[in-house]
Amino acid sequence: xxxxxxxxxxxxxxxxxxxxxxxxxxxxxxxxxxxxxxxxxxxxxxxxxxxxxxxxxxxxxxxxxxxxxxxxxxxxxxxxxxxxxxxxxxxxxxxxxxxxxxxxxxxxxxxxxxxxxxxxxxxxxxxxxxxxxxxxxxxxxxxxxxxxxxxxxxxxxxxxxxxxxxxxxxxxxxxxxxxxxxxxxxxxxxxxxxxxxxxxxxxxxxxxxxxxxxxxxxxxxxxxxxxxxxxxxxxxxxxxxxxxxxxxxxxxxxxxxxxxxxxxxxxxxxxxxxxxxxxxxxxxxxxxxxxxxxxxxxxxxxxxxxxxxxxxxxxxxxxxxxxxxxxxxxxxxxxxxxxxxxxxxxxxxxxxxxxxxxxxxxxxxxxxxxxxxxxxxxxxxxxxxxxxxxxxxxxxxxxxxxxxxxxxxxxxxxxxxxxxxxxxxxxxxx
Ligand code: 4AD
Ligand code: MG
Numbered sequence: 001x002x003x004x005x006x007x008x009x010x011x012x013x014x015x016x017x018x019x020x021x022x023x024x025x026x027x028x029x030x031x032x033x034x035x036x037x038x039x040x041x042x043x044x045x046x047x048x049x050x051x052x053x054x055x056x057x058x059x060x061x062x063x064x065x066x067x068x069x070x071x072x073x074x075x076x077x078x079x080x081x082x083x084x085x086x087x088x089x090x091x092x093x094x095x096x097x098x099x100x101x102x103x104x105x106x107x108x109x110x111x112x113x114x115x116x117x118x119x120x121x122x123x124x125x126x127x128x129x130x131x132x133x134x135x136x137x138x139x140x141x142x143x144x145x146x147x148x149x150x151x152x153x154x155x156x157x158x159x160x161x162x163x164x165x166x167x168x169x170x171x172x173x174x175x176x177x178x179x180x181x182x183x184x185x186x187x188x189x190x191x192x193x194x195x196x197x198x199x200x201x202x203x204x205x206x207x208x209x210x211x212x213x214x215x216x217x218x219x220x221x222x223x224x225x226x227x228x229x230x231x232x233x234x235x236x237x238x239x240x241x242x243x244x245x246x247x248x249x250x251x252x253x254x255x256x257x258x259x260x261x262x263x264x265x266x267x268x269x270x271x272x273x274x275x276x277x278x279x280x281x282x283x284x285x286x287x288x289x290x291x292x293x294x295x296x297x298x299x300x301x302x303x304x305x306x307x308x309x310x311x312x313x314x315x316x317x318x319x320x321x322x323x324x325x326x327x328x329x330x331x332x333x334x335x336x337x338x339x340x341x342x343x344x345x346x347x348x349x350x351x352x353x354x355x356x357x358x359x360x361x362x363x364x365x366x367x368x369x370x371x372x373x374x375x376x377x378x379x380x381x382x383x384x385x386x387x388x389x390x391x392x393x394x395x396x397x398x399x400x401x402x403x404x405x406x407x408x409x410x411x412x413x414x415x416x417x418x419x420x421x422x423x424x425x426x427x428x429x430x
Contacts, residue, residue: 001016001017001018001073002015002016002017002018003017003018003020004017004018004019005019005039005040005041005042006019006021006037006038006039006041006042006043006044006084007041007042007256008041009042009044009076009084009086009088010085010086012076013076013077013078013086014075014076014077015075015076016073016074016075016091017073017074017075017076017088018071018072018073019037019039019044019071019072019073019074019088020039020070020071021037021038021039021040021069021070021072022037022038022039022067022068022069022070022123023035023036023037023064023065023066023067023068023069023070023099024036024037024038024043024066024067024123024124024125025066025106026064026066028062031049031050031051032047032048032049032050033047033048033058033061033062034046034047034048035047035048035061035064035072035090037070037072037088038123038128042084042256043083043084043125043128043260044082044084044086044087044088045079045082045087045088046072046074046087046088046089046090047087047088047089047090048061048090049089052089052091053090053091053092054092057090057091057092057093060093060095061090061093063098064095064098065098065099065100065101065102066099066102066105067099067102067120067123068095068096068097068098068099069095069096069097069099070093070094070095070096071093071094071096072088072090072092072093072094073090073091073092073093074088074089074090074091074092075088075089075091076088077089083256083259083260084256102120103117103120104117104120104121104124111414111416115416115422115427116429116430117430118420118421118422118430119430122420125260126260126261126417127417128257128260129254129257129258129260129261129410130257130261130406130410130412130417130418131420132254132257133250133254133257133258133406133409133410134402134403134406134418134419136249136250136253136254136257137246137249137250137402137405137406137409138202138221138223138402139249140245140246140249140250141223141242141245141246141400141402142200142202142223143245143249144241144242144245144246145198145200145225145242148198149197149198150198150199150200150225151192151196151197151198151199151200152199152200152201152202153188153189153192153196153199153200153201154201154203155182155185155188155189155201155203155224156182156188157181157182157203157204157206158172158174158179158180158181158182159179159180159181159182160179160180160380161180161187161376161377161380161381162180162183162376163183163184163186163187163328163330164183164184164207164328165183165328168183168207168208168209169181169183169208170206170207170208170218181206182203182205182206183205183206183207184205184222184224184399185201185203185205185222185224186201186224186226186330186397186399187330187384188201189201189224189225189226189397190226190360190384190387190395190397191383191384191387192226193226193227193228193395193397194228194387194390194391194393194395197227197228198225198226198227198228199225199226199227200223200224200225200226201222201223201224201226202221202222202223202224203221203222204219204220204221204222205219205220205221205222206218206219207220209425210425211425212424212425212426213302214413214414214415215302215351215352215353215404215415216415216424217403217415217416217419217422217423217424218423218424218425219419219422219423220401220402220403220415220419221401221402221403221419222399222400222401222402223399223400223402224397224398224399224400225238225242225397225398226395226396226397227395227396227397228393228395229393229394229395230359230394230395230396230397231342231359231394231396232320232332232342232343232344232358232359232396234396235344235357235358235359235396235397235398236275236277236318236320236344236357237273237274238398239318239344239346239355239357239398239400240273240274240275240316240318240346241273242400243271243273243275243316243346243354243355243400243405244271244272244273246405247268247271247409248271248272250268250409251265251268251269261410261411261412263410263411264411267314267349267411268409270313270314270315271315271316272315275312275315275316275317275318275346276312276315276317276318277317277318277320277344278308278317278318278319278320279319279320279321279340280319280320280321280322280323280340281296281321281337281340283300283304283308283319284296284298286307286308286311287304287307287308290307292304292307296323297323297325297326299322299326300352302352305345305347305351305352305353306350306351306352308347309347309348309349309350309351309352310349310350312349314349315349316346316347316348316349316354317346317347318344318345318346318347319344319345319347320342320343320344321334321337321340321341321342321343322340322341322343322345323339323340323341324339324340324341327341327343327358328358329370329371329373329374329376330358330360330361330367330370331343331358331359331360331361332358332359332360332361332362332394333361333366341358342358342359342396343356343357343358343359344356344357344358344398345357348404348405348408349408350408351404351407351408353404354400354401354404354405354408355398355399355400355401356398356399357396357397357398357399358396358397358398359394359395359396360394360395360396360397361388362388362392362393362394362395363388363392364385364388364389364392367385367388368385371385402418403415403418403419404418406418406419
């Protein structure tokens, strides 16, 4: 008898093993019971044959309610028909706790109901698969950056200033003073890049956006690399290499979860660098040729991004050089096209923006004039301006919204399922 997990069950074909988990579901056909068992590492079917087990064991299995916790023993058999590829011939069971009537059943519950029960919904196959893939993506991105000599730097969550615009800040009372929940770790990442060269921040970020779209959360996780001496082109190369690495790691290590999601992986196989690049100006022209009445200077809406993202044979596309007025104060103007800045948005096919990045202004006077132009309070940014006073260098970075990449990789249609406990306009619980 060996203790194991469903994930490792492939190493135990023919052995009697013990699993600790829960009963996800049960079916019975008189003398045979089919137990859907989950243990946090996967799902497996346990078969209980009346003639082959003690009466006690059969009755205990029969009396199990959905989500009862159990310790099961059984013999592992290969079974090509199941997701996991294996099945358990149950030999014994210990009931740890009989669950009360479980609110989530096989019937079709609405998403609102499921979000109210998010603390339980996490146990379902689909949510298990999505959040396991999320963990893989986060690990892959971090491994990628760590492997290239980046240093992880934690940025503060309580901040005195805005970075991405004033309209969507969560204000807090900080001992009688105003402070805000961080919209981005970028400004701190820039300071750290001047100390460590290649850095990234990774943490929760907050936007008080009152929009209710499938692409926005009010709390989301952002990974933000920042590199001294990188220009716009270096920055995009880093982005495409990292996205390719993360997606390919999911394909390699999360086959089982992708199968649970019934994900067609041909789209994911195309996520290979280099990604095509177009300018904003070219993108506007493409949209106009498509019959849209968008004008140069307008920001893109979701439908614009989706259209553009679908024109490049399944590859993500970089849209570069947006008009200065569409973007944040810190972006470096492009000398060749002075109304535009050296930025990029990476649009994922069929979805739209998953990354925003740019070269940062490194000239002291230019930064000061942009802060004035945007009517930002200079005193609060003095520390950030200092970075241009003491050994300023060109530098670039970007922010990847983790939930957006997870949504795209999993092929789901709303960000709220790509984070364990979503915070949206109408929801702060559970
Ligand atoms: O484009 P954004 O606003 O860029 C920044 O915050 C920069 N300071 C990043 C940097 O250069 N270090 O946000 C970056 C990414 C977006 O591309 C998107 O993936 C995600 O963050 N994002 C959101 N994700 C979920 N919900 C929201 N409300 C989001 N807003 C942005
Ligand atoms: Mg953006």
